[in-house]
Amino acid sequence: MVILNKDNAEKLKKCLESLVNQSAKLCNDFEILILDGASKDNSLEVAEQFSKIYPCIKFKVQEKLGGTGYARREACDIALEKGYDVVIWGDSENVYSKDYVEKMLKAIEDCDAVGGIPVVKGDFFAHAFAWYHALHIIFKIYDRHIPGNNKAEKTRIYEICKYPESKRADDYGFSLLLMKKGIRVRQKIIDAKAFVSLPENLREVLKWQKARARGCAEALHLVKFKPYDLVAWSLFLPLLVLSSITAPFSAISTVILSILIAFSIWIFLKSLKFIEKPRKYFFFAPLIGLAIYSAFSILGLYHYLRRGN
Numbered sequence: 001m002v003i004l005n006k007d008n009a010e011k012l013k014k015c016l017e018s019l020v021n022q023s024a025k026l027c028n029d030f031e032i033l034i035l036d037g038a039s040k041d042n043s044l045e046v047a048e049q050f051s052k053i054y055p056c057i058k059f060k061v062q063e064k065l066g067g068t069g070y071a072r073r074e075a076c077d078i079a080l081e082k083g084y085d086v087v088i089w090g091d092s093e094n095v096y097s098k099d100y101v102e103k104m105l106k107a108i109e110d111c112d113a114v115g116g117i118p119v120v121k122g123d124f125f126a127h128a129f130a131w132y133h134a135l136h137i138i139f140k141i142y143d144r145h146i147p148g149n150n151k152a153e154k155t156r157i158y159e160i161c162k163y164p165e166s167k168r169a170d171d172y173g174f175s176l177l178l179m180k181k182g183i184r185v186r187q188k189i190i191d192a193k194a195f196v197s198l199p200e201n202l203r204e205v206l207k208w209q210k211a212r213a214r215g216c217a218e219a220l221h222l223v224k225f226k227p228y229d230l231v232a233w234s235l236f237l238p239l240l241v242l243s244s245i246t247a248p249f250s251a252i253s254t255v256i257l258s259i260l261i262a263f264s265i266w267i268f269l270k271s272l273k274f275i276e277k278p279r280k281y282f283f284f285a286p287l288i289g290l291a292i293y294s295a296f297s298i299l300g301l302y303h304y305l306r307r308g309n
Contacts, residue, residue, distance in 0.1 A: 001019065001030055001031070001032050001033070001087075001088040001089075001090055001101065002032075002033050002035055002071075002072075002075045002087055002088070002089055002090065003015060003016075003019075003032060003033070003034045003035070003090045003091065003092055004035055004037075004068055004071050004072075004089075004090070004091050004092065004149075005034055005035070005036050005037070005039065005043055005091075005092035006036060006037035006038070006039050006043075007037075007039045007040055007041045007043065008039070008041075008043065008092045008093065009039070009041045009042045009043045009045070009046045011092050011093055011197065012034070012043055012046050012047070012092040013046045013049075014095050015090070015091075015092045015093075015094055015095060015096070016032070016046070016047070016050045016057070017095075018095045018096040018097075018098075018100075019032060019096060019101070020050060020053075020054060021098060022096070022098060022099070022100065022101045022102065023098055023099045023101075023102045024099075024101040024102040024105060026054055026056065026057075027054055027055070027056035029101065029102075029105065030088070030101055030105070031056040031057070031058070032054075032056065032057045032058065033058050033060060033075065033078070034047050034057070034058065034059045034060065034092075035060055035062055035071040035074065035075055036059060036060065036061050036062065037061075037062055037065055037066075037067075037068075037071065038061055038062070038065050043059075043092075044059055047059035062074060064165075066167055067165070067166060067167030067168060067170070067215075068148075068167070068168060068170050069163055069164055069165040069166040069167060069168070069170035069173070069215075069219075070165050070167075072089075072148065072163035072170050072171075072174075073162055073163050073164075073165050073170075075087065076155075076158040076162045076163060077158075077162075079155045079158065080155055080158055080159065084155055085154065085155060086105065086108055086152055086153065086154055086155065087152070087153050087155055088101065088104055088105075088151070088152040089148050089149060089150070089151045089152070089153070089171075090149060090150070090194070091149040091196075093149070093196060093197045094149060094150070094194045094195060094196055094197075095194075095195040096193070096194055096195070097192065097193040097194070097195075099192065100116060100192045100193065100194060103116075103190055103191070103192035104116065104152040104190070104192050105152070107152075107188065107190045107192075108152050108153075108154060110186075111185075111186040111187065111188055112153065112154050112156075112157060112185035112186045112187060113146060113151060113152065113153045113154070113157070113185055113186070113187040113188075114146075114151070114152045114187070114188060114189075114190055114192075115136065115137075115142055115146035115147070115150055115151050115152075115187065115188070115189045115190070116150045116151075116189070116190065116191075116192035116193060116194045117137075117150075117189070117190075117191055117192065117193050117194070117274070118130075118133040118134055118147070118150055118193075118194055118196045118274055119193050119194065119195045119196065119274060119275070119276050120133055120195075120196050120197075120198055120274055120275050120276065121195055121196065121197055121198070121276045122197065122198045122200060122276075123200070123279075124282060124285055125198050125199060125200065125201075125202075125205055125285075125289075126198050126275055126276075127268070127271075127275060127278070127279065127282035127285035127286065127289075128205075128282075128285040128286055128288050128289030128292075129198055129205075129289045129293075130198075130271040130272075130274045130275045130286075131267045131268075131270065131271040131274075131286060131289070132289070132293065133147065133150075133196055133198075133274065134270075134271055134274040136189075137189055137274075138267070138270045138271065142187055142188065142189050143187050143188075144175060144178075144179065144187075145171075145172070145175035146171075146175075146187055146189075147171055148163075148170065148171025148174070149171075149194070149196070150194040150196070151171075157183075157185060160181075160183065161174070161177055161178055161181060161183055162174075164177060164219055164222040164223055165222070166215055166218040166219040166222055167211075167214065167215055167218060168211050168212060168214065168215025168216075168218075168219075169212060169215030169216045169218070169219045170215070170219060172215075172216060172219055173218075173219030173220070173222055173223050173225075176219070176220070176223045176225045177223040177225075179225075180223055180224070180225055195276065205292065206292075209292060209293065209295075209296035210296060210299070212296060212300070213296040213297065213299040213300035213303060214300070214303055216230060216297075216300045216303075216304075217230075217300050217301075217303035217304040217306075217307060218303075218307070220304055221304065221307050227300070227301060227304050230297050230300045230301050230304065231301065233293060233294050233297035234294060234297045234298045234300075234301055235294070236260065236290055236291065236293075236294035236297075237291050237294035237295050237298065238294075239256055239260060240257070240260050240287075240291060240294075243256040243257035243260065244257055260287075261287065263290075264284075264286045264287035264290055265283060265286075267286045267290070268282075268283050268285070268286045271286065
């Protein structure tokens with residue numbers, strides 16, 4: 001199991017606590033590699049506390065720093081070199097249900113990749129962006145894409161296709177690369193829960209989305225794929241603003257605005273089961289989340305076009 005970490009010691013500790021208490025036996029059924037992006041906090045000390053008891057927990061600083069794509073590529077190479085059959089991708093932001101690893105290992109016996117169920121922890125922004133972590137389930141595209149922070153893969157895939165070295169959105173780029181190469185892998189979702197954290201304030205949300213925008217643009221260029229989905233998501237905010245302004249004067253604008261609001265409410269209802277403590281009075285939160293996501297998708301398009309020049 002590969003855990004990506006950087007300057008996240010407190011949550012890394014909770015993550016490891018959930019993994020050492022798995023129903024699958026640590027150091028027998030699975031091992032843990034913490035790939036660290038040169039943390040400046042006490043992440044190493046946290047890892048060492050656990051590795052003293054469980055020697056199969058390893059802590060390694062990435063050979064190439066600067067992004068998660070470099071970490072994933074390095075992990076792919078390590079997995080192939082060491083002869084591992086399966087890599088379970090995780091993140092120090094996550095806390096795992098007691099049977100998570102057991103279910104993942106059992107389910108992947110008859111397929112190539114398996115995704116778990118994301119359960120988002122938090123308040124307003126959890127409701128605004130829970131759909132983002134569950135997008136592949138809500139829209140049933142998990143046969144093509146499963147997020148990289150909650151996924152198990154057979155390492156034989158890496159013999160023909162590895163993660164692109166983008167700073168962010170490397171799992172997105174990997175899924176696109178598989179599609180471009182015409183490689184169909186058997187993927188499915190199972191009921192193995194990973195409790196995922198989201199930024200807790202607007203400043204952190206904007207920082208996260210800014211990194212996503214740059215990462216998507218870079219990943220698209222690395223795999224030489226057109227930004228179809230960025231274009232689609234970029235339309236939401238302009239349509240929302242324009243239809244809101246012109247709705248009093250145009251029946252068409254009123255219809256468009258109604259569709260956008262209905263879509264956000266539908267997203268809210270669909271994402272409730274992916275929120276640890278859902279609150280129905282946050283029904284408007286996904287509308288704000290979608291608007292923010294759309295705004296940064298526009299930024300992603302800008303970065304994509306700029307890279308093309």
